[in-house]
Amino acid sequence: MRENLHRFFRAARGAGVRVSPAESIDAMRAVAKVGFGDRGILRDTLLLTLAKTQDEKLALADTFELFFSPPEPKQEQLEADDGRDPQDADRGAEPDAANDSGGSQSAEGLGPLAQMLLSQDRNAIAAAIAGAANAASLSDIRYSTQRGIFSSRILDAMGLQRLRDDLDDLTATNPSLAERLRAALDGLREAVRDTVNQGLALYAREEAENLRNEILRNAPLARIEPRQVEQMRALIRQIARRLRERYSKPRKRQRRGHLDVRRTLRRNAAWGSVPFLTAWKRKHRDRPKIVALCDVSGSVAKVSDFFLLLIHSLHEVVDDVRSFAFSSHLIEVSAILESKSPEAAMAEIMSKVGFGSSDYGSSLDDFEHEFMSTLTPQTTVIVLGDARSNNLDPRADILRRISERSKRLVWLNPEGRMTWGFGDSEMPRYATFCSVVRQCATAQQLERAVSDIVATYQ
Amino acid sequence: MADQKASTSIEAVESGLAAQGYIASRQIATAVYLSQQIEKPILVEGPAGVGKTELAKAIAAWRGMKMIRLQCYEGLDEAKALYEWKYAKQLLYTQILKDKLGEVLGGAQTLHAALGQLHDFGDVFFSKEFVEPRPLLQALEQPGGCVLLVDEIDKSDAEFESLLLEILSDFQITIPELGTVSAITPPTVILTSNSERDLGDALKRRCLHLHIGFPEQRLEERIVESRVPGISQMLRRQMVGFIHELRTLDLKKLPSVSETIDWARVLVLLQAGELDTEIVKDTLNVLLKYEADIEAAQPHVSTFIARAARHNVFG
Numbered sequence: 009m010r011e012n013l014h015r016f017f018r019a020a021r022g023a024g025v026r027v028s029p030a031e032s033i034d035a036m037r038a039v040a041k042v043g044f045g046d047r048g049i050l051r052d053t054l055l056l057t058l059a060k061t062q063d064e065k066l067a068l069a070d071t072f073e074l075f076f077s078p079p080e081p082k083q084e085q086l087e088a089d090d091g092r093d094p095q096d097a098d099r100g101a102e103p104d105a106a107n108d109s110g111g112s113q114s115a116e117g118l119g120p121l122a123q124m125l126l127s128q129d130r131n132a133i134a135a136a137i138a139g140a141a142n143a144a145s146l147s148d149i150r151y152s153t154q155r156g157i158f159s160s161r162i163l164d165a166m167g168l169q170r171l172r173d174d175l176d177d178l179t180a181t182n183p184s185l186a187e188r189l190r191a192a193l194d195g196l197r198e199a200v201r202d203t204v205n206q207g208l209a210l211y212a213r214e215e216a217e218n219l220r221n222e223i224l225r226n227a228p229l230a231r232i233e234p235r236q237v238e239q240m241r242a243l244i245r246q247i248a249r250r251l252r253e254r255y256s257k258p259r260k261r262q263r264r265g266h267l268d269v270r271r272t273l274r275r276n277a278a279w280g281s282v283p284f285l286t287a288w289k290r291k292h293r294d295r296p297k298i299v300a301l302c303d304v305s306g307s308v309a310k311v312s313d314f315f316l317l318l319i320h321s322l323h324e325v326v327d328d329v330r331s332f333a334f335s336s337h338l339i340e341v342s343a344i345l346e347s348k349s350p351e352a353a354m355a356e357i358m359s360k361v362g363f364g365s366s367d368y369g370s371s372l373d374d375f376e377h378e379f380m381s382t383l384t385p386q387t388t389v390i391v392l393g394d395a396r397s398n399n400l401d402p403r404a405d406i407l408r409r410i411s412e413r414s415k416r417l418v419w420l421n422p423e424g425r426m427t428w429g430f431g432d433s434e435m436p437r438y439a440t441f442c443s444v445v446r447q448c449a450t451a452q453q454l455e456r457a458v459s460d461i462v463a464t465y466q
Numbered sequence: 467m468a469d470q471k472a473s474t475s476i477e478a479v480e481s482g483l484a485a486q487g488y489i490a491s492r493q494i495a496t497a498v499y500l501s502q503q504i505e506k507p508i509l510v511e512g513p514a515g516v517g518k519t520e521l522a523k524a525i526a527a528w529r530g531m532k533m534i535r536l537q538c539y540e541g542l543d544e545a546k547a548l549y550e551w552k553y554a555k556q557l558l559y560t561q562i563l564k565d566k567l568g569e570v571l572g573g574a575q576t577l578h579a580a581l582g583q584l585h586d587f588g589d590v591f592f593s594k595e596f597v598e599p600r601p602l603l604q605a606l607e608q609p610g611g612c613v614l615l616v617d618e619i620d621k622s623d624a625e626f627e628s629l630l631l632e633i634l635s636d637f638q639i640t641i642p643e644l645g646t647v648s649a650i651t652p653p654t655v656i657l658t659s660n661s662e663r664d665l666g667d668a669l670k671r672r673c674l675h676l677h678i679g680f681p682e683q684r685l686e687e688r689i690v691e692s693r694v695p696g697i698s699q700m701l702r703r704q705m706v707g708f709i710h711e712l713r714t715l716d717l718k719k720l721p722s723v724s725e726t727i728d729w730a731r732v733l734v735l736l737q738a739g740e741l742d743t744e745i746v747k748d749t750l751n752v753l754l755k756y757e758a759d760i761e762a763a764q765p766h767v768s769t770f771i772a773r774a775a776r777h778n779v780f781g
Contacts, residue, residue, distance in 0.1 A: 060671075286553070
């Protein structure tokens with residue numbers, strides 16, 4: 009059973025539950041205390057010791073059901089058995105003694121697998137499949153294309169070769185028994201296939217997910233397919249969590265060991281400056297203040313969408329975010345993003361300002377007139393856009409004033425560097441006033457960009 | 467054999483907690499049982515008011531142990547959680563003992579001799595007498611063991627979590643000047659969190675993770691029954707049914723168990739025989755804590771009452 013638990017841990021990792029060796033030891037200890045008698049208690053115990061969040065609990069509960077579901081080979085055999093029962097009964101009516109003795113005689117010369125199949129010992133067969141699956145290290149299965157090779161490995165480990173020889177012999181000597189054995193072999197193949205499928209479902213999930221995420225991270229956000237949007241959102245949330253863990257530190261920390269002499273003396277003046285009360289130096293650290301200006305026209309909209317989602321799910325790290333969306337004119341969208349679900353918020357923003365042809369000049373003008381006062385020397389301004397202003401006045405002078413008022417001005421451009429400055433792109437003219445200009449087309453680039461911005465406040 | 471014992475012991479936990487007026491689900495009882503068996507803290511997460519803190523109180527009452535509570539907040543540090551040197555006392559003693567020191571050192575001829583004599587006294591000022599034990603240290607010093615409740619750990623800073631790690635895994639605290647203080651009897655540790663921020667993996671790894679959600683209808687009825695004995699069975703069913711309907715709405719703050727109990731008390735006080743629209747609308751502010759929520763719930767009140775009543779007939 010310990011072996012089984014170990015395989016369960018691997019399956020749990022496959023389902024995305026991080027199980028460290030220490031946790032598996034704890035789980036083993038806990039299981040040793042409660043035993044395997046009660047399925048419900050065993051399940052609760054594993055959930056308590058292994059899962060660390062509600063999501064993990066759900067995933068683990070699913071894995072538990074899949075893993076400890078009554079082994080499918082049993083059912084297969086049961087059905088097969090039911091199908092055969094009438095036949096057996098028929099045979100019972102005939103002079104069965106001879107048949108039986110004949111069967112047992114020929115069975116004596118057979119290999120262990122053939123004997124097992126003929127004796128219809130379901131538990132033994134299930135155990136043999138499980139044993140062979142272990143021997144073939146089924147838990148290493150990663151891709152669905154490996155199913156065939158693992159099936160044949162398991163069958164080999166169970167002694168298929170011997171069974172084939174037996175079958176050949178029997179066809180010559182005892183055709184009816186051979187027929188029975190052949191049917192049983194088909195049943196066995198099916199059972200093994202089911203075992204391999206279950207193994208794939210259990211152990212390969214992590215690998216498949218990693219691969220998919222890796223591809224997704226490097227896919228251009230603007231050309232993402234609708235069916236991938238949900239996965240992308242999940243990925244962005246994951247990125248947000250990672251950034252949050254990395255950067256959510258308290259703003260002020262006492263620097264113990266650095267006495268603030270002036271304040272200490274002042275505070276203790278009443279006691280003749282015998283320092284009963286001490287005062288320590290503090291270090292203040294600002295939390296990032298971010299003002300985001302997002303182009304929501306056409307191809308840039310998708311990137312803006314994910315960018316806003318990322319920024320707004322960073323609320324523990326980033327104290328103060330104000331978001332503005334523009335295409336031909338500019339509006340503030342912070343309230344919409346905070347009160348609504350990402351889909352609804354984006355839909356509303358698009359209906360208000362989206363789908364116009366972008367006019368950077370007038371949008372920047374809107375910003376200067378209404379919101380210039382939001383900028384402080386601690387603010388990082390992030391502009392996300394392709395800087396394609398349809399040959400209208402780019403008003404780079406406003407961008408200069410924005411840059412002067414803020415701590416940093418970062419421009420994220422979803423287009424590749426190659427195209428900057430060609431056609432109606434005003435990027436080179438804007439770039440002069442930006443602290444940083446970077447390309448930002450994929451989730452990975454997005455993560456790096458936001459991570460760098462937040463890191464400057466640490 | 468062991469299996470038999472485990473399930474009966476879990477039932478024993480359930481009935482023990484029930485005797486203290488805490489109706490635990492099977493999962494909660496399993497967690498409490500396991501935490502005793504493998505000596506691990508329990509990290510309880512869940513929405514506000516589902517009885518996370520109550521669980522610790524019930525365990526303490528059931529096992530007749532003292533409960534030590536550490537309420538976490540932003541800025542909580544080791545001086546308030548672990549121990550603190552009684553700095554003023556140390557200083558006061560040195561001032562008082564000034565003359566004494568003079569006497570002791572008077573015999574010494576050279577500076578070296580004086581220093582040597584001073585060393586002989588050892589670290590008198592950094593001894594146990596000058597340590598002010600805070601909740602965590604107190605918990606370790608209880609001879610009969612205790613229940614240590616670290617409440618709302620998510621409100622504290624991330625650094626504070628690291629501070630807890632030593633006490634959670636080894637039940638000991640290291641004070642640099644004194645050495646390591648180990649627990650006389652390992653305390654039962656309960657940590658609660660409202661998931662306001664994600665806790666660190668290191669902390670989570672050291673705990674059993676228990677999530678308490680809103681209870682099922684039957685369980686909630688039993689909870690109300692044990693907490694508000696005066697309420698009739700019919701009204702109890704109706705009100706719990708109503709609350710379960712209410713929880714399906716998209717509200718800012720869903721009513722939790724503590725609100726259910728409060729509401730039951732209110733209904734008993736108002737001597738309500740059964741739920742009707744009038745009384746529900748009048749007392750909705752007991753259940754919902756935001757004006758917007760009350761407004762959102764108002765239009766549904768009569769349908770929910772009808773549905774709850776129907777459940778009552780068939781369920």
